[in-house]
Amino acid sequence: AQTVTQSQPEMSVQEAETVTLSCTYDTSESDYYLFWYKQPPSRQMILVIRQEAYKQQNATENRFSVNFQKAAKSFSLKISDSQLGDAAMYFCAYRSAFMETSGSRLTFGEGTQLTVNP
């Protein structure tokens, strides 16, 4: 079974600075997807960024980028120029690419609560 670990329960950053959230995972599969989701106080789960394991290039979405290290099974999220609206719980998640074995379900980490200080 796959596992996802987020070792930082809480992180804080000053507005306009950069912060990196860590995530490690364990799997025996070769083809999979990794995601970062943001959950603000509204409870809504918002997709931040997605990475396909077969792609060597790190995904980027505006101020959000990832550092994907497949051999090390590491998938960190970097938030640049942090804004007050970035304050939220962030979840790392894994999904197998083999639908017949998993139904595309997500395995989540425990979450990292990010505080942005003005």
Next chain:
Amino acid sequence: NAGVTQTPKFQVLKTGQSMTLQCAQDMNHNSMYWYRQDPGMGLRLIYYSASEGTTDKGEVPNGYNVSRLNKREFSLRLESAAPSQTSVYFCASSGRGSPSAFGSGTRLTVV
């Protein structure tokens, strides 16, 4: 564009009561899921339905039942609620190659 709609948003139950959480998606996704979210544990899969007509247990299925009524709808039933089922519940759906879309969650308290 509704996406994934789940009801109710909040519910308080007494121990032993039953209830059904409803979920519907309008994205023509094949797969649907129910997760529960507890502090410090992320989201854990309760049940899922990879396609219409099929359902399977996830990590934490005990105390729950599900029904995939049709392609759009996937309900979660608590037959006899227990305080350990106090949690936030999320319905989600996904299609081949697409990331999961989530409902807005149901906060359930069992007293």
